[in-house]
Amino acid sequence: MTDNELIELYKNGNDEAFKKLIEKYSSSIYNFTYHITGKNNASDIVQEVFIKVWKNINRFNPSKSSFKTWIFIIAKNSITDFLRKKKQLNFSDIKNYNDDYSFSENIADENLLPDQMLQKLQDSEFLNNLLEKLSLQYKTILILHYQEEMTFDEIGKTLSKPTNTIKSYHRRAILELRNMITTK
């Protein structure tokens, strides 16, 4: 059953349909939140996200975005609120790039990460350590693209940025990852 069908069922009085949506997305939202805010706050934020979804479900417009994009926008906003309260960085804080990347910009996409590095990344602990050190913006794009398998267009909608900007950030994120692996 699609997300839109579940939403319709819920709107028609079938509460179990909403439970199915929670079951479907709680893991993704939890993982996304965990990577950005840490374990201690993830559960509370996930709960807050689903309560917001429940309260605003009538405002969801399937013609504007998919439910997945919509729920990730809510998650992003909840995380931003949390980070603001903690006076940490938020999603719109753009890292200032230095000129070190000028050489790397010329590398073809498929060669950004050599096989040896990709092999190293298969170690989940190693990858999570790298992600922890990565800037919020880059980390978010990589998680949404590779863990949630969202397109650059969907990520752009989620983070309210143009698709080309997301593509550019993605490339820079991979380069940052590459630099981090090299220096390790």
Place this chain on the structure above:
Amino acid sequence: MEKELIKAFNNAKYQLDTNLTENIWHTIIKREKHIKRFKLSIFSIIGISSLAGMIPAFNMLLKDFSQSGFYEYVSLLFNGNALSTYWKELTLSLAESLPTINIILSLSLVFVFFLSVRFVAKQIINNKYVGKAYIA
């Protein structure tokens, strides 16, 4: 590269606390029941108030009907000769003698009462099915 990265990132996924989904669901159900109970009490108060308001409103309406001479004009309607000769004047007088404001007030109270009864019934039914799979 894409496939390897997807594989690597999926390996690095954090596992969800098994109780979290149930906790979220129970919190939502609790809040939904709370909101429905709140709506139920509000509509009950409105329903009871409109029912109580109907008594003086109808008393006033009956009083206005008798003071305006409405009953007299109605009795003239049953007098065949008067109706055929002065039907225009009689209809106008009958319309003028209607206590319009009180009629509107009384009908509004009746409308509000039935509307709140409908909402209360709806809330009771919905509250019974909160968290359930299907409403028959």
